[in-house]
Amino acid sequence: MRVFVLNKNRQPLDPCKPARARILLRTGKAKVLRRYPLTIILTEEVSEPITHNHQLKIDPGAKITGLAIVQSNRIIWGAELTHRGFQIRDSLTKRRTLRRSRRNRKTRYRQPRFLNRKRSSGWLPPSLMSRIQNILTWVKKLTQLCPITGISQELVRFDTQKLENPEISGVEYQQGTLFGYEIREYLLEKWHRKCAYCGATDTQLEIEHIVPKSKGGSNRVSNLAISCHSCxxxxxxxxxxxxxxxxxxxxxxxxxxxxxxxxxxxxVNATRWKLYNELKLTELPVEVGSGGLTKFNRCSQNLPKTHWLDAACVGISTPERLIIKEVKKPLIVIATGHGSRQMCRTDKYGFPVRYVPRFKFIKGYQTGDIVKAIVTKGKKQGVYVGRVAVRTTGSFNIKTKNGLVQGISHKYCQHIHKKDGYAYVYGSKTSPFKAQYF
Structure with a gap:
């Protein structure tokens, strides 16, 4: 992918190719500002720089959101943002269960509260708001690193038959020309795009009635599955x-x-309009597109089914031919949060078992920082790169791609990327065009 470039006054310039960035760094004309996404800043200010239009495209998802930056007909940057909404939901459910269990055991007494809690207008559960906040965080971050001139968002799968004939109603509307298409897309998502019986993914999938129609089965979605031809x-x-x-x-x-x-x-349906309204507050023109249009753009260019390529195909601004050869591996961004505010850890019954230190910084590091440790002596001699878990003793644990390394002194560590609530890894080295898609 291309490297983001900032002027000396932190004005975003056109991203450059990695080879150009290496030349600037080697000659001392630029320095690395941040590693993820890779951004350099010039040491000398460029007066009256010329920049081009860049479109930020977003394909929101419940688990993974695709992000892509398109310049003219060229994809110059792509990423997949993994949300933690379901993790937040499970954590809140666990906390609610523990509190309810303690109250039922009557292990303590407190005065009853009045039911005077109110929810503000447009309130959404924390598990849904985290998805919106993650996307907005990266929209703000990318607009500071790249001269973004517009945003494209996949908002809704519009019913084109209803748009063409607003007076249509009844059975004619319910089972129109898009009826089978919508059902198929729904089933592909529900059954994870693989055969429900044998799990095959490299074959043509067909709609299957779980209870056969000859035995009284209906066409309801709850009675439909996806299977391969053999099954x-x-x-x-x-x-x-x-x-x-x-x-x-x-x-x-x-x-x-x-x-x-x-x-x-x-x-996705619960958050799409909230996200759209928040994106409009950025004062950038926001283009919306349908899921059907995204799939049409992707299939017409014979692109594989991935989140970041779906994002690149959002909206009518998508060119007839996208050039994606510059993006070999998308940046995988995983939302990890900023830790817990819990004062102590509890056992499965809700009783405190371990104290949590109040101060999170140890020797200048905190859990979640990405560090590089060069150990020059001892049994653990070597070079380790990964996320660090700090300890008050100054002996840290580093989670590398080869596993967990324990007991690394802070003296051997140096910062690569400070904690920002996300973990980073680049996509598979395998070419995305070898993937199967439907």
Whole structure:
């Protein structure tokens, strides 16, 4: 990917190629400002710089949001932002359960409170707000590093039949030309784009009735699944209990997943308008596009199904031919949060078992910093790069890509990237065009 460049007065300039950035660094004309995303700052100010238009494109998702920066018809930067919304939901549920358990045991007494708590207008649960805040954080960060002139957001999958004929209603509207298309897209997401029976992903997938129509099955979404052609033909009009009589675990999984709603779609639907309104506050022109248009742009250019390429295809501003050869591996951004405000750790019953230090900085480091440790002597001699977990003794643990290394003295550590609530890793070295997609 290209490297972000800032003028000496921190004005964003056009990103440059990595080779150009290495020349600037080697000749002393620039210095590294931050590692993730890689940004350099010039040591001499450029007067009246010329910049070009850059479009920031966003494909919001419940678990992963795709980000891409497009200059003209060229993708110059791509990333996939992994959210922690479901983790926040589980943490809040656990805390609520512990509090309720303590109250039921009557281990302490407090005066009852009045039910005077109010929610502000537009309130969303913390698990949903974290997704919006993550996206807004990166929008703000990228606009400070690159001359962004516009934003594209995938807002909603519009029903084009309703737009063409607003008076259409009843069965004619419910089962129109897009009826089968919407059902298929829904099922592909619900069953994770693989055969429900054998798990195959490298073949054409078909819509399958769990309870056959000849046995009284309906066309309701809860009675539909995705299967490969072989499994579809082998099942035929058998009852699913008979077809999977020798695979009870698969049978139980399919029956439970068939009735499970698409939680990811519900999360995206609940946050899309809030995100759109927040993006408009950036005072940049915001373009919206539909999911159907995104898929059309991606499939027409024969691009694989990835989050960052979906983002690059959002909106009508997408050129007819995208050049993506500059982005070999997208930046994978994982939201980790800033730790917990809990004063002490508790056991499974909610009783305190361990004290948490109040001061988070030890020897100038805090848990979550990315460091490079060069150990010159002892049994652990070597070079280690990764996220650090600090200890008050000054002996740190470093989580590297090869595993956890314990007991590294702070004297051997040096900062690479200070904690900002995110973890970073670059995507697989495998070319994305080898991936299977639907």
């Amino acid at each position: 579809n033909q082998a099942k035929s009009n058998q009852e699913i209990e008979q077809f999977l009589s020798r695979k009870p675990n698969v049978l139980q999984r399919i029956l439970s997943q068939a009735k499970k709603p698409l939680a990811d779609a519900a999360a």
